[in-house]
Amino acid sequence: MRFRRFLPRLLTLIVPALFCLALLHAGNSALAQNNQAPNPLADVAERLVEWDKTLKKTEAALQEEALAPAEIDAATKDLGAVIAGAQALRTASQQAAQSVATELQSLGPPPAEGAPPEDEKVADTRASLTKRQAELDGYVSQAQLTTVRAQNLVAALGVHEQGQRTAFMLKRLPSPLKPSVWLAAWDQMLIAVDDSLTAPQRWWRAIAAENLEGIVLIGGALLIIVSLGIAWQIHLFLRRRWGPNPTIEEPSHARRILAAASMAVSDILLPCIFLGALGLLVGWIVPIKSDFFSLLVRGATLNLIVFLLVSGLARATLSPHAPTWRVIPVTPQGALQIANKVTLLAIMVAIFNMVYLMGTKDGPIAPDSFTACNTFLRDVVICVIALSLLKREYWAAPDARLAGIMGSVRRLLIFVACVSPLISLAGFSYLSETILIAVTATLVVVGIAWLLRSALLEGLAHILGAEVTDEGAAAEPGKAHALRLSFWARLLVETVLWLPALYLLLLFYGLSPALLNLIINRAVGGVQVGQVNLSLSDIVLALFVLVAGLFIVGRVKRWLGDHVMPRSRFDVGLQNSVTAGFGYVGSIIVITLAVVTLGIDLSSIAIIAGALSVGVGFGLKTVVENFVAGILILIERPIKVGDWIVVGGTEGTVKRISVRSTEIETFDNASVIFPNSELIANAVVNWTLRDRIVRIVIPMRVVPGSDTKLVRELLLDCARQQRRICSEPAPTVLFKRFVDIGLEFELRCFVIDTAYVNQVTSDLNFAIDNAFRAHDIDMAHTASFIRPKPEAPAPVTEPVNQPKPSGPIAREE
Numbered sequence: 001m002r003f004r005r006f007l008p009r010l011l012t013l014i015v016p017a018l019f020c021l022a023l024l025h026a027g028n029s030a031l032a033q034n035n036q037a038p039n040p041l042a043d044v045a046e047r048l049v050e051w052d053k054t055l056k057k058t059e060a061a062l063q064e065e066a067l068a069p070a071e072i073d074a075a076t077k078d079l080g081a082v083i084a085g086a087q088a089l090r091t092a093s094q095q096a097a098q099s100v101a102t103e104l105q106s107l108g109p110p111p112a113e114g115a116p117p118e119d120e121k122v123a124d125t126r127a128s129l130t131k132r133q134a135e136l137d138g139y140v141s142q143a144q145l146t147t148v149r150a151q152n153l154v155a156a157l158g159v160h161e162q163g164q165r166t167a168f169m170l171k172r173l174p175s176p177l178k179p180s181v182w183l184a185a186w187d188q189m190l191i192a193v194d195d196s197l198t199a200p201q202r203w204w205r206a207i208a209a210e211n212l213e214g215i216v217l218i219g220g221a222l223l224i225i226v227s228l229g230i231a232w233q234i235h236l237f238l239r240r241r242w243g244p245n246p247t248i249e250e251p252s253h254a255r256r257i258l259a260a261a262s263m264a265v266s267d268i269l270l271p272c273i274f275l276g277a278l279g280l281l282v283g284w285i286v287p288i289k290s291d292f293f294s295l296l297v298r299g300a301t302l303n304l305i306v307f308l309l310v311s312g313l314a315r316a317t318l319s320p321h322a323p324t325w326r327v328i329p330v331t332p333q334g335a336l337q338i339a340n341k342v343t344l345l346a347i348m349v350a351i352f353n354m355v356y357l358m359g360t361k362d363g364p365i366a367p368d369s370f371t372a373c374n375t376f377l378r379d380v381v382i383c384v385i386a387l388s389l390l391k392r393e394y395w396a397a398p399d400a401r402l403a404g405i406m407g408s409v410r411r412l413l414i415f416v417a418c419v420s421p422l423i424s425l426a427g428f429s430y431l432s433e434t435i436l437i438a439v440t441a442t443l444v445v446v447g448i449a450w451l452l453r454s455a456l457l458e459g460l461a462h463i464l465g466a467e468v469t470d471e472g473a474a475a476e477p478g479k480a481h482a483l484r485l486s487f488w489a490r491l492l493v494e495t496v497l498w499l500p501a502l503y504l505l506l507l508f509y510g511l512s513p514a515l516l517n518l519i520i521n522r523a524v525g526g527v528q529v530g531q532v533n534l535s536l537s538d539i540v541l542a543l544f545v546l547v548a549g550l551f552i553v554g555r556v557k558r559w560l561g562d563h564v565m566p567r568s569r570f571d572v573g574l575q576n577s578v579t580a581g582f583g584y585v586g587s588i589i590v591i592t593l594a595v596v597t598l599g600i601d602l603s604s605i606a607i608i609a610g611a612l613s614v615g616v617g618f619g620l621k622t623v624v625e626n627f628v629a630g631i632l633i634l635i636e637r638p639i640k641v642g643d644w645i646v647v648g649g650t651e652g653t654v655k656r657i658s659v660r661s662t663e664i665e666t667f668d669n670a671s672v673i674f675p676n677s678e679l680i681a682n683a684v685v686n687w688t689l690r691d692r693i694v695r696i697v698i699p700m701r702v703v704p705g706s707d708t709k710l711v712r713e714l715l716l717d718c719a720r721q722q723r724r725i726c727s728e729p730a731p732t733v734l735f736k737r738f739v740d741i742g743l744e745f746e747l748r749c750f751v752i753d754t755a756y757v758n759q760v761t762s763d764l765n766f767a768i769d770n771a772f773r774a775h776d777i778d779m780a781h782t783a784s785f786i787r788p789k790p791e792a793p794a795p796v797t798e799p800v801n802q803p804k805p806s807g808p809i810a811r812e813e
Contacts, residue, residue: 038086040092044139047089051146058153062160072161076514079157090143097136104129151518158515158679165510169434172427173372184369192358192370194297203293231273238266238271244325251325257455260327264309264316272305292361299357303350314342327451331404334394339391345382350376375429379421382436386417413439436508441508456493460486484777506691509783542597549590559584587635588766623660629676630659639679639686644754646685647674692753696761700768701742701780708735708743711777715747718767724760726750742780 028513058075061067068076107126111118118126172179211239242262245251253706288353317327320336356374359366366374390410416439424432506516561579570578634657639645643654645664652666662679664672687694702711712733719731731749738744747768 037169037448040088041096041139044089047085048142048146048539051086051150054078054082055146055149055153058157062153062156066164067157067160069161072157072514076154079150079154083154086143086146086150090140093136093143097133097140100129100133100136103527104133114632120566154514154518158512158518160323162510162512162515165512169430169510170428171430173368173429175427176373176376176425179368184367185373188359188367188370189355192355192361195292195361196358196813199293199296228273235266237264244319244322248324252458256325256327257451259325260313260316260319264312272308282689292570295360296354296357300354301329301354307346308351310346311343312340314339329396330394331396331407334391334396335353338389338394341385345385345389349378352381354402372424372427372429375432376424379424379432379436379585383417383421386413390414392418409443413443437702438505438509442505445501445508446502449497453493456497457490460489460493466492525786542594545597546590546594549593553583553586553590556586584635604801622675626676629659629680630657633657633662633676634659638689639684644687646687647679647682650674687754692755693750694757695750695772696757696764697746698747698761698768699736699744700747701739703742703780704774706743706777710775711743711745714771714775714777715768717746718764718771719747719749721767722749722760722763724752724756726752 034155056080061071061075104126107122107129110126117123119751174184176182231437239262242258242264244259248255290622316333318330318339319326320339323332323335326335352374356371359374361372365371390413392410395406395410416435420432420436423435477713503516503520507513554808557579560582565579633639638653639657639662641654641657645652645654647664650664650666650672652664652672654662655665655671656663660676661673662676664674666672712735715733716731720727726749729750734746734748736744736746747764749764771777
């Protein structure tokens, strides 16, 4: 709760800081380009020639039938440097050309034909500036051409790499249906086993030839001991700090995810660090190049680490022996079975990977027959284990929506597990492997992203109090603010999690990294619109400057109105004028900064404003008046969408606000369009300007002689029983006056939202009528029936002689 109260102050400090950083980034980008070394305008001719050579070299390389992945990466890197240099040259040339154009404009127009010649120095300066401007314009054109050529070549390299990947994936190997393929694979297997068994001896002889036995033995022992010591301390720290706590009976979802992650890391940390240290010693520290044993050790280390990660995460998330700390929704029987079968599946995949690695002594790819048989056997084993793993009784979902998702995923996995052996049996071993990798990567990436999302959103709801309902948020403005902030925070969490996940999945699905990066760079780099380059990064930065700037202006405006202006002793009208004027000026400045951040020349805006001013004189006065009024409404927000307002004789809800008009929907479901100028010029009653709480008054009359205290208590009880009536301010009952036919009361209470006024009024009337009937209290009106009160019998007395009436009374008798 303290954090929730402190959150607005924290945002007041963080948002201005980020706003200043954004402005500094936008303002210093040009300075950074001007101050970078080398100067973009230095040695332009030489750099243009060098870039042209790089482009022609890449074009010649693309004419070859196949390029190695390393060659594609190197060419892509060189082209990236060319693109960066060309863009820097283009930006610097445009800025210099603008400066030269300004200097030429300061000289004025050249003398007209037949006019006296201008001063010789002025003429020389004009000629020099004109020549420089033409030169800079040429640089801009050449830089733009170089950039386009380089981007096209990067795209061509990406397409080339993608074609190679696709061809390799669709390469058909010998089918395992042929017995000769198994015989050839068996012979190759025997050779691979022999090479693998003799590899350690050859490696040790190479170590002895280099006199590195002492380094290997002593250094390796020290490396492994130090690594294990550090790993043990981390293991203990993770278990104590974030592991399962038996004192917590019902841990939250985020706490279970954190415990599962810490347990998985702590359990696999020791063996992983040991294997990592061993692989580092054999593969990287000892300088024995092109050694098959080092390749085997690195492959075995990687496969064992993956196996430990998979098995450790499976047991940590499934938690077979501690159901309260289980993260994945499975049945108690399924938790242990799934954990064991996932471990078995990881073991079998690691074994088949090592068998394939043993056949790669003579090259990065094993022989075709060996690969075909190994892949087919692996797919059959994966199919058998997966089918036993995906039994319906093992999986349980907490709700129907998640049950449908899990059912669809389970059916998809069963289909893939059954189809992959058939694909490899047909000879498409690499296609089968690609499908399995893509499906596994999808499960892992989406699963991790989903768990992180659940944990982050749960923590977000705890911090911001987003678990409140809409009605509670309407009744409490602080919680409504938390809900609005929660929406943007959720949007940020979704974006941060799913965009990287999508990028990884595209890579796992076989998309070329060069092609994918080119698409992203073009999306982020933007498009050229006239003299302005609109990029995604600039648009996001400009939006942030706009939102953060308006937030700062709003906070400062509120501070002026609440703390500064009341102490100035100005009249209230002047205080409001100063505060509103600051808001208008601040908003205009923020919008200008956002436009400048986009790189738009303000002179273009001046031209547009001049054209509008001319149009006003030709009959656009009303349009501009409504436009300005709409801008004022959107900035000042005297009304907003969803408000309940009364304009003239029209009453309804605001449905849409545009810069020209405002749409109001009446309670008869009719839409009324008001020009914005009428809303600014005329009085408007807004029932929901500050909040949606509204007071209702229910008047009533009871017959004389009723118990007024009982009436008051009954009315208050009826109001307290309504869940949509605010407890603060509390309902009140007023005894208004005595009238001829009864006693007048008023029940006054506040409803949490204007949408419930009619319903709450009706419910209160029903409740009051039932309560009065139950307690024999009669309502009074002009024709009401008054229940007679029982009276005591009159005392028996002797008749007394009284004078007879006279006058009109006597005549009536």
